[in-house]
Amino acid sequence: MEFKTGDWRSVKPIFLSDKCKxxxxxxxxxxxxxxxxxxxxxxxxxxxxxxxxxxxxxxxxPFGAIEMK
Ligand code: SF4
Ligand code: SF4
Structure with a gap:
């Protein structure tokens, strides 16, 4: 929990809740x-x-609800 791997990120997943099933x-x-x-x-x-x-x-x-930006 103390090691925050989010620091490594160069692209970010965006949650498109309207498409999520x-x-x-x-x-x-x-x-x-x-x-x-x-x-x-x-x-x-x-x-x-x-x-x-x-x-x-x-x-x-399968529903395109996570877009990488
Ligand atoms: S991109 Fe998705 S699978 Fe990869 S670490 Fe982030 S949330 Fe997890
Ligand atoms: S895989 Fe896609 S549709 Fe399924 S729970 Fe995750 S974001 Fe929602």
């Missing part, structure tokens, strides 16, 4: 656990303290 594919693949999931098992916006911008979540999203 809450399919649950993105958060298990994040190597830094940077996609918070709430008590209703729905994903919330990125935790940029830990997101290192690898882009894996964007690749797996």
């Amino acid at each position: 809450q399919c649950g594919l993105c958060f298990p693949v994040c190597p830094d656990d940077a996609i918070p999931v709430n008590k209703e098992q729905k994903r919330e916006d990125f935790n940029y303290d830990y997101c290192k911008g690898c882009g894996v979540c964007s690749k797996v999203c």
